[in-house]
Amino acid sequence: MxxxxxxxxxxxxxxxxxxxxxxxxxxxxxxxxxxxxxxxxxxxxxxxxxxxxxxxxxxxxxxxxxxxxxxxxxxxxxxxxxxxxxxxxxxxxxxxxxxxxxxxxxETQDLTVRVPRRPVGARHPVNLVSERVEDIFVSMGWEIAEGPEIESEWLNFDALNIGPDHPARQEADTFYVAPAGSGLVLRTHTSPVQVRTMLDREPPIYVLCPGKTFRTDDLDATHTPVFHQFEGLVVDEGVTMAHLRGTLDAFVQRLFGDGIVTRLRPNYFPFTEPSAEIDCQCWVCRGGSDAEVKACRSCGGTGWIELGGSGMVNRRVLRSAGIDPDRYTGFAFGLGIERSLMLRHGIADMHDIVEGDVRFSRQFGMEI
The missing domain is CATH 1.20.58 (Methane Monooxygenase Hydroxylase; Chain G, domain 1)
Structure with a gap:
C-alpha cells in the first residue's frame, strides 16, 4: 500500500x-x-x-x-x-x-414653509352650473322652488297629463318605491315641483325648479341613472310663446355669451301644447361660414346644439292644478345640468362627472 x-x-x-x-x-x-x-x-x-x-x-x-x-x-x-x-x-x-x-x-425639505392643514378640494361643477343658472333667473325676478325626490305617481305623471299607458310609466324607465302598489316613485323630472307650486299659490307664478332626478338608465358615456335638471314655469295672464322665446334667448346669452340665440322646433310633450325642442346657436362656431360650421365638433357641423324641451302649459295641467285655463296661460321648459356642463366644457364621458374624482372638479375652480 x-x-x-x-x-x-x-x-x-x-x-x-x-x-x-x-x-x-x-x-x-x-x-x-x-x-x-x-x-x-x-x-x-x-x-x-x-x-x-x-x-x-x-x-x-x-x-x-x-x-x-x-x-x-x-x-x-x-x-x-x-x-x-x-x-x-x-x-x-x-x-x-x-x-x-x-x-x-x-430630497431636502424646507421645514419652515407653512403647508395647508387640509388638502385643497374643489366644488363639483354640477353644483356650480346649477347655482349659475339659479342666479340668472333670480336676477330676472324668478323664485327658486324645491320639492321631495320621492313623489306620488299622481304628481309625477297624472297631474302632468301622462296617462297610465304612457311608456314613461313602465318599470323600464321609472324607479318605483317598494312595496308594489305604494303609488310612490323616484321622480323622473322636477315637473312635480311645478305642480306643487301651482297647487300652493295663485298666479302670477315665475319659478325655477332645479334638482336631482332618477331614471332607469345604465351609466355610460352619455347617460346616468341619477342626474340633475332645472325646469322653468311661468303662469300669468297673456303669456305667449313669444315670452318663452325671449326668456330662453336671455338665458342662453347669460350662460353661453352675448349674441347667442335659440330656435324652437315643433315636438310633442304630454304636459305642454304646443311643444317645441329648444336649440341653441353653437357658441363655438356661432353659425359662421359654411367651412367653419362643417369643421365644428361641438355642434357636429349643424351650427345648432339641442338643449331640451319646452312649450305652453297644457290646459289639462292647469286645470288639474286648480288654475283657470281660460284666464291664465303659461310656458314651461326643462334642461339637463349634466348635459349643459358637457356641452359647455367639451366633457366627453359622463363617468368623469359622476365618479367624484377631485382632480376633475379642480379644473373648474370656484366659478363656471
Whole structure:
C-alpha cells in the first residue's frame, strides 16, 4: 500500500497558482473600485465572491492537497479572499455615504414653509352650473322652488297629463318605491315641483325648479341613472310663446355669451301644447361660414346644439292644478345640468362627472 504523495506541488494546480490568485484579486479590486452604485456593487459579488468565483474554486481545491501543502495554500487563498471581502465592505461604506449625501441634497425639505392643514378640494361643477343658472333667473325676478325626490305617481305623471299607458310609466324607465302598489316613485323630472307650486299659490307664478332626478338608465358615456335638471314655469295672464322665446334667448346669452340665440322646433310633450325642442346657436362656431360650421365638433357641423324641451302649459295641467285655463296661460321648459356642463366644457364621458374624482372638479375652480 503506497503512502501519501508528500512531493505534490500545489503550484501545479492552475487555480492555486500564486499568479492566478493574484490576478483574481486584482480583477476583483478593480471592479469594486469602478462600481458607482450600491446596485452595481451588489451585482459584482457573485462574480468575485460567489461559489463559482476563481477564489472559491481555488479554496475547494485545497482539500485535495496533501497535508504538507494545505497550510501554505490555505493561507494564500484565505488572505486573497480577505482582501477582496474588505474591498467590498469598504466600497459599500463609501457608496452608502455618497447615497446619503445625495439624498440630503435632492430630497431636502424646507421645514419652515407653512403647508395647508387640509388638502385643497374643489366644488363639483354640477353644483356650480346649477347655482349659475339659479342666479340668472333670480336676477330676472324668478323664485327658486324645491320639492321631495320621492313623489306620488299622481304628481309625477297624472297631474302632468301622462296617462297610465304612457311608456314613461313602465318599470323600464321609472324607479318605483317598494312595496308594489305604494303609488310612490323616484321622480323622473322636477315637473312635480311645478305642480306643487301651482297647487300652493295663485298666479302670477315665475319659478325655477332645479334638482336631482332618477331614471332607469345604465351609466355610460352619455347617460346616468341619477342626474340633475332645472325646469322653468311661468303662469300669468297673456303669456305667449313669444315670452318663452325671449326668456330662453336671455338665458342662453347669460350662460353661453352675448349674441347667442335659440330656435324652437315643433315636438310633442304630454304636459305642454304646443311643444317645441329648444336649440341653441353653437357658441363655438356661432353659425359662421359654411367651412367653419362643417369643421365644428361641438355642434357636429349643424351650427345648432339641442338643449331640451319646452312649450305652453297644457290646459289639462292647469286645470288639474286648480288654475283657470281660460284666464291664465303659461310656458314651461326643462334642461339637463349634466348635459349643459358637457356641452359647455367639451366633457366627453359622463363617468368623469359622476365618479367624484377631485382632480376633475379642480379644473373648474370656484366659478363656471
Amino acid at each position: 503506497s503512502g501519501p504523495n508528500t512531493n505534490f506541488d500545489p503550484v501545479e494546480v492552475a487555480v492555486l497558482d500564486p499568479r492566478a490568485i493574484e490576478d483574481a484579486v486584482t480583477s476583483a479590486l478593480g471592479a469594486v473600485a469602478a462600481a458607482t452604485s450600491l446596485d452595481e456593487l451588489k451585482s459584482l459579488r457573485p462574480t468575485h465572491t460567489g461559489d463559482r468565483s476563481p477564489l472559491a474554486q481555488a479554496n475547494r481545491e485545497i482539500g485535495a492537497l496533501p497535508p504538507s501543502a494545505k497550510a501554505e495554500a490555505g493561507k494564500r487563498v484565505g488572505q486573497a479572499r480577505g482582501r477582496v471581502g474588505q474591498a467590498f465592505a469598504a466600497r459599500q461604506v463609501e457608496l452608502e455615504a455618497e447615497r446619503d449625501e445625495r439624498v440630503l441634497v435632492e
